Structure formats: C-alpha cells, structure tokens
C-alpha cells in the first residue's frame with residue numbers, strides 16, 4: 001500500500017519532544033524522510049536515532065537565518081530537496097500585559113513568528129525546484145481567540161496565522177501550500193514551568209484546575225490528534241487546501257453552551 005508521504009522529505013522544527021516529535025514519528029510511519037530540528041540537541045539526536053535511517057537530527061535555532069540555510073543544505077545533501085516544512089517550534093511565557101517586560105514579547109515573536117518566516121524563506125527555492133510543497137505552521141487556539149495572561153504568546157500566534165495566509169497567496173503560483181493548525185493543547189512540558197503559579201491562583205476553584213477534562217469531548221487532546229492533522233495538511237490528500245486554519249480542539253472554541261436550550 002502506498003504510504004501517505006512516500007518519497008517526501010520534511011523538515012520539522014521543535015521535533016526533539018512533544019507535538020514535533022509525535023509528528024516526526026507519524027511522518028516516518030507514512031514513508032517520509034525527516035530532518036528533526038531543535039535546540040535540544042541530546043533529545044533531538046535520540047528521537048532521530050530511534051527513527052533509524054529515515055531521520056537525521058540537526059541543531060536549528062529558528063531565529064537564526066544561517067541555521068536555516070545550513071539545515072536546508074544538510075537535508076538536501078542527506079535526503080533530497082524538502083517538500084514539507086512544519087514550523088512547530090515555539091516558546092511560551094505567561095504574565096499580565098501590565099506586568100510584562102516588552103522584551104518578553106520581542107523574544108516570543110522572534111521564535112514563534114519570525115522563526116517560521118525565516119523557515120518559509122529558506123524552503124521557497126527547494127520547493128520551487130520540486131514543483132510545489134506544503135508548509136504547515138503550528139499556531140494554537142490562542143491564534144483564534146484571546147485570553148488573559150498570554151498576550152505575548154497570543155500576539156505571536158495571531159501573527160503566525162496572518163503570515164500563513166499571506167504566504168499562501170504569494171506562494172500558491174509555485175504550487176506551495178501554506179496552512180495553519182490551531183491545537184487546543186500540546187506537550188505539558190511547555191506549560192509546566194508556569195503551572196505552580198497558576199495552581200496557586202486557582203486553589204479556591206478546584207473545578208478549574210488545569211488537568212480538568214476539556215468539554216464537550218471531556219478529554220484532553222493527545223499529541224497524535226495534532227500530528228495526524230499536520231500529516232493530512234502535509235500530504236497530497238489536502239492538495240487544494242491552502243491559506244486555511246485547521247482548529248484541532250475537540251470543539252472547545254466552537255461556541256458556547258446556551259443554558260436552557262436542548263443539549264443532547
């Protein structure tokens with residue numbers, strides 16, 4: 001049976017753990033060869049080694065144009081021109097607008113928005129040589145709505161969603177598709193450093209503790225829920241889909257429950 005990414009070479013940023021790692025594993029299962037890229041070198045090397053000859057690790061700080069150039073050269077040399085780029089790497093910080101140093105916003109925008117911008121620039125030529133490609137930008141439900149405490153992260157992810165739409169329009173003529181996925185969750189390691197403080201703030205509101213099940217499915221998203229959505233956007237199954245936002249959150253942001261209206 002043909003695999004869904006047979007013959008495809010993909011670069012996945014932030015693939016040393018979490019959603020990026022899960023995506024690298026799904027891609028290899030579907031026949032892709034993958035450049036596992038991250039700044040966590042030891043973990044990244046372990047992920048790539050566990051995927052055998054179908055994956056190779058490379059240190060790639062997404063904020064560094066030279067790292068991008070070197071990564072694209074390396075993957076082309078090792079496998080072939082990349083036909084898929086997953087801009088997954090990101091960082092989080094938490095705090096009120098009133099209390100947060102603007103330098104935090106600068107740092108988050110550099111990684112979460114400028115990083116993907118540099119990535120898109122770096123793959124245009126190889127994707128043109130291939131006659132097309134698919135770029136998947138991993139945003140968040142924080143790119144669909146706003147909430148308190150994450151203004152810097154939210155700003156960077158809305159920016160990424162806008163970048164995706166502009167890029168989809170500019171690059172469509174080259175057969176390059178650009179889409180966004182907006183996961184409702186991800187790796188708890190990303191949010192863990194901020195949890196103690198959050199739990200302290202929530203101590204009198206136990207029903208809202210961060211490990212609560214998420215309605216209406218009453219479960220949290222699994223990394224493979226996100227990886228499978230990324231896989232679909234990367235594959236030719238979505239060949240006429242570009243410039244879109246795929247929200248993967250079990251209807252969490254779909255709307256509101258109307259009290260008194262029929263419910264089931």
Ligand SMILES: NC(=O)c1ccc[n+]([C@@H]2O[C@H](COP(=O)([O-])OP(=O)(O)OC[C@H]3O[C@@H](n4cnc5c(N)ncnc54)[C@H](O)[C@@H]3O)[C@@H](O)[C@H]2O)c1
Pocket residue numbers: 013014015016017018019020037038039040060061062063087088089090091111138139140141182183184185186187188189190191
């Ligand atoms: N964790 C969540 O709750 C959640 C929710 C919605 C969306 N997301 C998004 O999903 C994506 C994956 O995050 P995750 O949940 O797997 O968290 P994660 O922290 O495990 O993954 C992020 C990865 O990016 C890497 N990274 C950070 N800065 C980098 C840089 N400058 N260059 C290269 N790599 C860098 C990290 O080392 C890490 O491996 C991110 O875009 C994130 O914003 C996460």
